[in-house]
Amino acid sequence: MKSKSVRRVTLGDVAARAGVSPTTASYILNGRAGEMRIAGETERRVREAAEELQYRPNRLARNLRTSTTKTYGVISDFVASGHFAGEMLSGAATVARASGHLLVIGETEGDVEVEARLVDEMLDRHVDGILYATLVTMEISVPEVLRKHPTVLMNCVDTTGQLPAVIPDEVGGGRVAGELLLESGRAAGAYVVGADPTPGALAGGRRLTGVEAALNEAGHALAGMIPCEWSVREAFAAMDGWLRDGGRPGALVCMNDRIAMGVSQALAEHGLQVPGDVAIVSFDGSELASWLRPTLTSVAVPYAGIGARAVELLLAGAAGREVEEMPMDVVAGGSLGGGGSTGKR
């Protein structure tokens, strides 16, 4: 199974066949022919030889010489969870590939030791840069050593604010949710379901800020908060309890789609219709939003966009400190009533 090692074609072979020195061949194949005043005819011969011999440069040799690998490392706490990490990876991989880079992944499982080891492994392999991602949008402190290497944070910001980061514009997303409520005429008696479960997490607070801003500017106000962790179960329990206590919401802003699912279940069990009795708008724009009946109108976190943008910053030589906020767009569903009850996905 091991390749029968027929000795790969080297730069020297190409040079020999073209009747030039390896130096010349190198310059030509690296596009420095003009700069080095190589004759057009010579260039043609070398390229032809490379083509005929099916020459592929030995990346390992080049890596050693240039200390460069056309490779970026991705450190993230959880690769496996939900589609989030996957989308971020996918977005990053696409942009990386376009510039000939590959992605090396490492999952820390939230363990600092593992994280440190992974960072070392990647730096040992001379990745050209590191993408540091978290599953939940949050403020974190990254390993010191990353400050000495090109690094871009995805979905998080570091406490010292030294490193460039790409995060969702959660406040803007909150405003979008608030505006959707206003547009559909369901802003009265709106409650927010969810509270930030993770210390350091940013999404909840910032989304709330945005929602309140939008409502307040239109002369409305939130009717209240129904706190719960961001899971289907917890949301169901919280909502169920609240409804049992006689609560009757006009609309619900759910901090994510899973909360919206739990909430929907509770509403259904109490005989309340969505969107007839209760309008729902939520956040995430996950597949789940398109699975529910009615489909959810959800303000999507642009995970793929974050990944893509982060790689762009790395490619551009990430100057440091700037935090870029990616706009959150609506995935229209039927949970607010009115138009598109089919959802966009």
Added chain:
Amino acid sequence: MKSKSVRRVTLGDVAARAGVSPTTASYILNGRAGEMRIAGETERRVREAAEELQYRPNRLARNLRTSTTKTYGVISDFVASGHFAGEMLSGAATVARASGHLLVIGETEGDVEVEARLVDEMLDRHVDGILYATLVTMEISVPEVLRKHPTVLMNCVDTTGQLPAVIPDEVGGGRVAGELLLESGRAAGAYVVGADPTPGALAGGRRLTGVEAALNEAGHALAGMIPCEWSVREAFAAMDGWLRDGGRPGALVCMNDRIAMGVSQALAEHGLQVPGDVAIVSFDGSELASWLRPTLTSVAVPYAGIGARAVELLLAGAAGREVEEMPMDVVAGGSLGGGGSTGKR
């Protein structure tokens, strides 16, 4: 931001400080001291020097010399979709890391051109092996060049049967589902919901085979099939139509959790209770199964296990041709009635 390149410590530096030759230092640090009859005292000095200088071997140089990179490439059609790909990656990464390997990923989006380019990029970088994964369990034909390099297929088998593969034991999983139905006394009037949506896909047929086998052996038989694509929407539509036509199932075997969700929605809208009126067992063991009310009893696809096992095969020098089937385990939920209505997740 670029590291200020203080010239990394090299093997030579360590050797100099310990007063030995680089050769000796190399042998010692590579654990070949015994084999080379290096004196204990010398070994100590070298290790100490390495420690003091914080020596980290230059992997790029080693890579070049050994044509080995402690790196595996993962080619998969979709990295972003669902938690499946993520779990497989995660399982693979964990085992890989344990042996000092990192994973390089590449997403083909199902495009053969992209796939070919990614394979080339990885082989150029001399990955030590390739994991080739598909989102859906299926039979595929892999790029020819992979046959010349250590390769293990994850969640798929190749048409020629030349390459080692790790797939879920779908027939066994089907049996498990059938047995669950029997154990809970709900085997009578059981319909199967779903049909294989993708050409070449294996899961549906094999699951069905297992379910039928288990039922038949106990003197039961399936009451029928309700075909639909494997999505929430399609499942809802199919089930809703079937119920409108007056169908009344005693139990449903759903080909995956998304189908089960659509089915649950349809049952609810027709006033049928789970598990009271209709028992449900499904496949996948995804998070979704734990989100529904009642939670689903679902036969889980061991994605993480597949990834982990595939890397083990690669590490063991994958001998070729053997196809390993990983057992599918039950994630207990409440959809079959009886015990655990809380679910295991």
Added chain:
DNA sequence: CTCACTTGCTGAAGGGAATCAGCAACCACG
């Protein structure tokens, strides 16, 4: 004292590309 072996180490040769410094050949000009 010699020979054969063991112990403990080292020199030098790669691996394949990138790149600095420089050289030969030719031309033009005064």
Added chain:
DNA sequence: CGTGGTTGCTGATTCCCTTCAGCAAGTGAG
């Protein structure tokens, strides 16, 4: 005919490690 400049190319070195082949010194037997 010497000088200076351009054109077009190349030799030698470097990146840092692994590893083959071999050598000097010590030991024990004969």
